[in-house]
Structures are given as C-alpha cells and as structure tokens.
Amino acid sequence: MHAIKGTPELTAVHSPFARKLGTFVALSDNEMSALERLHSRRRVFPAGRDMVHEGQVNQSAYMLASGWVCSYKILPGGTRQIVDFQIPGDFLGLRSVLFRTADHNIEPVTKVEASEVLASDLLETFNNTPRLATAVLWAASRDEAMVVEHLVNIGRRDAKERTAHFLLELGARLTLVGLGSNLGYACPLSQFVLADALGLSAVHVNRVLRELREAGLVTFRHGQVEIHDFERLVQLADFDRAYLDHDGPLLK
Structure with missing residues (x-):
C-alpha cells in the first residue's frame, strides 16, 4: 500500500463517490468540503493483495477512486464465494469500521486508488454534516439491496438469466459514475472470477456467454462488454433497476 499525491480527478468534487452520492x-459547498477532507489520505493497492482481511480489527474504510475490487468469503473447505464487486464511487469496508472486526475480505481485482477513511474521521464528519451521513447511509442501503438481488440471482434465476442480470447491473452502476x-x-473480470460471483463453473460461464453472444444480446471478451x-437483454433477465434507486436526488 502506498500513499499518493492528490490529483484533480481524485478531488472530492470530481470523484466518482461524489457523483454517486x-x-x-x-x-x-459545506458538505463537499467535508467530503474533500475524507479524501485526504490517498492510497494505492496492487491487484491480488487484500485491502481488508476477515477478522481484522481497527480497520479503515475506503472510497474507491479507480480500479475494481471484490468482496469475498472463504468457506471452511477452502472454496471462495464472491459476494460483490466494487467499482469507482463505492465505499469499501463500512461495516469493517462500524463492527469490531471485519466480516469479509476485500481484494483488488485491478490496481486500485482509494482514499482511506478512519473511523474517527467518519464519525466526526457524520456529526458535523448529517445530510452527508444520510447520503452515505443511502449508499450502504443500496449496496444491501444489491446483495439481496444477488441472493435471488443465485437462488432463483437460471444461468443465462443470472449472467444477463449481473451484466446489466454492472452496466447500470458504471453508467451512474460515467463509466458505462x-x-x-x-x-476487467475474468470468466473464473465471474464464475465465483455467479455460483457457476468457469466452463458453464463460458457456455452461457457464447449463447448470449450467438443470440445477438451481448458480447463479453477482451475486457469489454x-x-x-x-431491451431484449433486460427482458431475458427480468431486470428492474428500481432496487438501484438511480432516479435522481431525493434531498435538495
């Protein structure tokens, strides 16, 4: 982990996190200034090295500026279940700050630039700017809604519907922060990583992606979706983006 100097694209007003909130x-202006202070500790993390470990105490949270991250759990038998992916604009490890110990692992899928947020700074900011605290609570609630949808995805949708829904959700999230x-x-996700998230084998994911491509719906290859x-992809996945709550500011 390395500290980095501030750059214009990482300032609060231009950050994906501010765009998301x-x-x-x-x-x-006061809330943007508070957000700017939370961006003061810039860090760089290499791909493949955990930012947060399950069971870790006194853990910081992070606002992701660039790069992709996955949250995962390791089962007793050694297998991994990816719970979610985080993209620029996401707040990482909020539960790890509020809980006594981290309840999951966070691993960069790519090189990551993020702003480290200490628990004391976060609580002070929430105390001084309650509307900003409400916005962060909204973001956390939205993430919880996505996890619920992921449970439905794995439990009730077939492999093709599951994959289509996942790709549409990623697209909606990236579009929100200007990246899709x-x-x-x-x-940047490999088929092996995608398989861990969807509860499928990599071979099954490869077959499903081929079927979606041959049906003229979507192509995923060479790091590009x-x-x-x-419209047909939305229909296949029965994708209702209401749970993402992207319809515009609720608080003025």
Whole structure:
C-alpha cells in the first residue's frame, strides 16, 4: 500500500463517490468540503493483495477512486464465494469500521486508488454534516439491496438469466459514475472470477456467454462488454433497476 499525491480527478468534487452520492442528495459547498477532507489520505493497492482481511480489527474504510475490487468469503473447505464487486464511487469496508472486526475480505481485482477513511474521521464528519451521513447511509442501503438481488440471482434465476442480470447491473452502476452506457462498458473480470460471483463453473460461464453472444444480446471478451440489444437483454433477465434507486436526488 502506498500513499499518493492528490490529483484533480481524485478531488472530492470530481470523484466518482461524489457523483454517486449526488444521485441521492444535492451536496452543498459545506458538505463537499467535508467530503474533500475524507479524501485526504490517498492510497494505492496492487491487484491480488487484500485491502481488508476477515477478522481484522481497527480497520479503515475506503472510497474507491479507480480500479475494481471484490468482496469475498472463504468457506471452511477452502472454496471462495464472491459476494460483490466494487467499482469507482463505492465505499469499501463500512461495516469493517462500524463492527469490531471485519466480516469479509476485500481484494483488488485491478490496481486500485482509494482514499482511506478512519473511523474517527467518519464519525466526526457524520456529526458535523448529517445530510452527508444520510447520503452515505443511502449508499450502504443500496449496496444491501444489491446483495439481496444477488441472493435471488443465485437462488432463483437460471444461468443465462443470472449472467444477463449481473451484466446489466454492472452496466447500470458504471453508467451512474460515467463509466458505462446501455451500449457497454469496460470490464476487467475474468470468466473464473465471474464464475465465483455467479455460483457457476468457469466452463458453464463460458457456455452461457457464447449463447448470449450467438443470440445477438451481448458480447463479453477482451475486457469489454458490448450490449447489442439492451431491451431484449433486460427482458431475458427480468431486470428492474428500481432496487438501484438511480432516479435522481431525493434531498435538495
């Protein structure tokens, strides 16, 4: 882990995190200043080395500025279940700050740049700017809603529906922070990592992606998701983005 100097794209006003929170609340100058202070500890993490370990105490949280991260649990038999992926604009490890010990692992999928947030700084910010605290609570609630949807995905959707739904959700999340559209987005996930998240084998994921491509719906290869027929893909996955709550600021 290395500290880095501030750059314009990592300042609070330009950060993906501020853009994401702006979906819920129109941030005031005072709230942006508070957010800027939370961005003061910049860090770089290499791919493949955990930022947070399950069972770790006194853990910091992080606001992700660039790169992709996965949250995962290791089962007693040694197998891994990926719970979710985090993208720029996401708040990492909030539970790890509020709980006594971290309850999951967080591993960068790519090189990551993030702002480290100490528990004391977070609580002080929440005390001084309650609207900003409400916005962070909204972001955490949205993440919980996604985990619920992921449980439905694994438990009730077949492999093709599951994969389509996952790709659409990623697209919606990336579009929110200016990194995607209904036409597609860059995605650094391998089929092996995707398999861990979807509860499928890598061979099954490969077959499903081929079927989706041959059906003229979506192509995922060479780190790029290209959506050919957005409406049909939404119909196949029964994708209702209401749980993502992207319809505009609720607080002025």
